[in-house]
Amino acid sequence: MPFVFRLPGLVLCLFFLFSGSLLPAQEVKHRILVSTDVGGTDPDDFQSLIHLFMYADQVAIEGLVSSPFGAGRKSAILDMIDLYERDFPRLAARAKGFPSPDYLREVSKQGALKSAPYAGHAQSTEGSDWIIRCARKQSEQPLWVLVWGGLEDLAQALHDAPDIADKIRVYWIGGPNKKWSVNSYAYIAQNHPDLWMIEANATYRGWFMDPEAPAHLKGDAYYARYIQGKGAMGVAFKNYYGGRIKMGDTPSLAYLLHGSPAEPEGESWGGSFVRIDRSSRQVFAGASSAADTVAAYATLEWRFEGPELAIPADSTCFRMEILGQVWPGYYLGQGVYGIRYSPKRAETASYKTESGFPQLNGLQGGYTSTNPWPGEASATDMALGEHWYSDRPNPALFIEDQQGAQTIAKFREEFLLDWADRWDWLAE
Missing domain, CATH: 2.60.40.10 (Immunoglobulins)
Structure with a gap:
């Protein structure tokens, strides 16, 4: 109950002051859980984890799940956290909100080691159980599940706890991952067609395919100009594709960094998508x-x-x-x-x-x-609900044969230069 004075203007000011209306709103961060096949068949996830950790002040990381194909394991995530730990003091000195390395280790979980059988699900894992636990947290925000590899742990979580379907938003890097995870995909599409899902089968390739990009953003030129010699993560970056930028999974995070995530048909660093009502x-x-x-x-x-x-x-x-x-x-x-x-x-x-x-x-x-x-x-075809989105089919948005890739490539200079500023935080 606000104090009341006789001066009307003062009454009004104090009312708003005590009710909080004039206080700055607390920044709300997107809750995210990343399912990654880091250490598996493609080294680009190592690059994407470095990028994630350098923007970790911008999101609330609730889980890092190893869902690999091949030799990848949770230990690969922990190795990247070790690099982050060495750079953490410099990052934390530049911005508030970077999670501690120990916290990231705590939320790192082992997921499925094998592709799902025809049913699309098999046995629960530490990773699938963690998805359920995070999704069920009391929050006014959804949990964004960013899937950088197979859908096995997500499908298992949905099978074991169907109630989480309306508590999560999924951005999945599909394409090649879809063929490796096709049984889990079919399970989700057939049993959870109302899931809020961005299925990026080709759009994500605009992150590294852009023939019109300036020379300093192409090939390994970006590494030489902006990354080389900057922090432990900068040194390690050279180990993956010789420093050439790929990071095909990073658009899932970039989608939350710049744009309106509730509007997939709008523009964002992570692409623009169209609703589909069926999966072929x-x-x-x-x-x-x-x-x-x-x-x-x-x-x-x-x-x-x-x-x-x-x-x-x-x-x-x-x-x-x-x-x-x-x-x-x-x-x-x-x-x-x-x-x-x-x-x-x-x-x-x-x-x-x-x-x-x-x-x-x-x-x-x-x-x-x-x-x-x-x-x-x-x-x-598998019928889908009202919140399933995928690559835009407009021929003008293709790069070569990659559907929708232009919706990301158009922002290539903008998001890479933004990242370059953060690399400067790690300079000696």
Whole structure:
């Protein structure tokens, strides 16, 4: 209850003063949890973690989950935190809000080590449990789950705790990650179509693809001019792609740093997206051929007939080789076998199966994928809700064959020079 004086003007001023209306509003930071395959098959996540830590005062990091393909483990996250710890005093001297290295270690968790089977989920992990715990925190803000690799831990969390779906916002770097994580993707799209999701299959490539960028921002020129010799993280940056900027996962963070995150169709450092109401899927009853046209990034499913076995569904029973990579196929029950795949670009490819069962061995076929995603509608598409967004299909926004990449590349000089200012914080 404010004090009351006889002077009307003074009454008004004191009322607003005590009610807080004239006090500066407290800065609200976006809550984020990063799921990364750092240490796995692509070293760009190391670059993205360095970038994240250099902007860690701008967001509230609640989790760092290792969701790797290949050899990546939580230890790779901890190694990067060790670098951050050496640079932490300089960063903290320049801005408030940088989290302590010990806090970052505390919220680092191990996630799934293998791709999910056909069901799209398997067993809970420390990482998936941590997603649930963070999502269920009492907060007026959603938890932003930034997925830099596979969707296994997110799918597992949604399976184990469906109630978190309306408490999170997801920005996923899809594309190549989609083909490695296609089973978890299909589970989420089919069982949680109302999830708030940005599915960036190609837009993110505008972070490092820009033929019109100034010379000092291309190749390793940026490293030589702005990073070299600056802090422990600057020294380590040279170890990944020789210092050449890639950081294909960083747009998920940049989306929250500059723009209006609640409006995916607006402009931001992390891209501009369009709502999609379906996820392209083609189901083949038996073989397909190069004459079968599908959308790039579509979910392709092959169903083959074979022996009826008394084994659990989701048992791995055959393999399929596509473009030199091998993918597992599963027993679906009642003599039906299935496998999923997602092409990461427009291409024509062939496949061949291998199995101990004659009915599944040596099957051959192919497909042709085309731009743009999600392509023409099909009866087997997966219907999506009102908050699923993906790459803009406008041909003018492509860079080469990468859909929507111009929506990020247009800001390339702006966001890289902003980062250059922060590298100066680490200069001797």
